[in-house]
Amino acid sequence: MNEMTLHKTAAACAEELPGAQLEHPFGDDWEVFKVRDKVFMLMTEVPGRPVVILKADPGEAHALREQFSHITPGYHMNKKHWITLEDREGVDEELVTDSYRLVVSHVPRAERPVDPHTYGTGTRAAR
Template sequence: MHIEQFRNYCITKKGVTEHFPFDDVTLVFKVMNKMFALSGLNSWEQNEAKVNLKCDPEKALELRSEYDSINPGWHMNKKHWNTLILNNDVSDKIAFELIDHSYELIVKGLTKKLREELKSM
């Protein structure tokens, strides 16, 4: 996966915006102002692309035991976030599924008002 594929996949989801809230190298994607994916752009330049994604805690543990390239979220709540090292043993297909999972978790946790607003976009 390339940075453009990651960015395009995230940004085309309904209600998603991109930001650099921490510094000028950490790209953050939010749905309805809630973060669901982030990546340090410098990791892509160093050929070790890393992405942090929200994950159901039980699923997170399963994924970490199944894949060497999925670890507890770097600088995140390690119970609810995973860091994926892309282009190793995590296929693009799995990465896209995990992006979807992260997005869906955030949407599910939105208030009813925000979910209705998202539906109407």
Template sequence: MTETQIKALLLAKPEAAEDYPFGPEAAVFKLQGKLFALLFRQQGQLKLNLKCDPEEAQMLRDVFASVAPGYHMNKRHWNTVTLDGSLPIGEIQRMLDNSYALILRSLPKAVRLGLEARHGRDALYPD
């Protein structure tokens, strides 16, 4: 998966915003100002930090060699995915959707309801 492709997936999420608060080498993707993904290169490899339920985070690390504890993140709640082609695109999309949904659920109820009204529940919470 290319950098352009992963950015397109991230920015396709309703109201996702791209920012570079750490400089041009790390793209931060936020929903309502809250980080749900961080895209960067490390030793030439494209990597993606995604928020994850702690139990699922560990399971994903156990199953996939390209998933590790979050680099420079809370290792209990974040995974770093090396985008080296070893993970199916569908699995990357599922992890991205879960990260976005965790941030969405953490927003105040009024904000969530406003997002649902603007974008529809199905767009925010894919199957």
């Protein structure tokens, strides 16, 4: 899987989320997606391989790392709360949306662009 496809797939998911914004606070090599100034997805290249880094519930993050070899602890992030995806099959709308909803749930209620408890739940597939 090449970098362009991995990053384009993740970015396409993130760009559809209400209030999501792309920034480059760490330079051109890092694409950082935020909602209300809180990070929910980062994309970069780690020596020769593209990665996507997402926020995750600690229990969910642990389960995903146990189940999928292409999901590892968050690169340069808190290993308990972030996961790194190194393969396109791991970047899907559900994982990106889960990261987004988790971050939105910590935004003050009046500033939330969506209800994190209901947004995106109608299309979720059972895991």
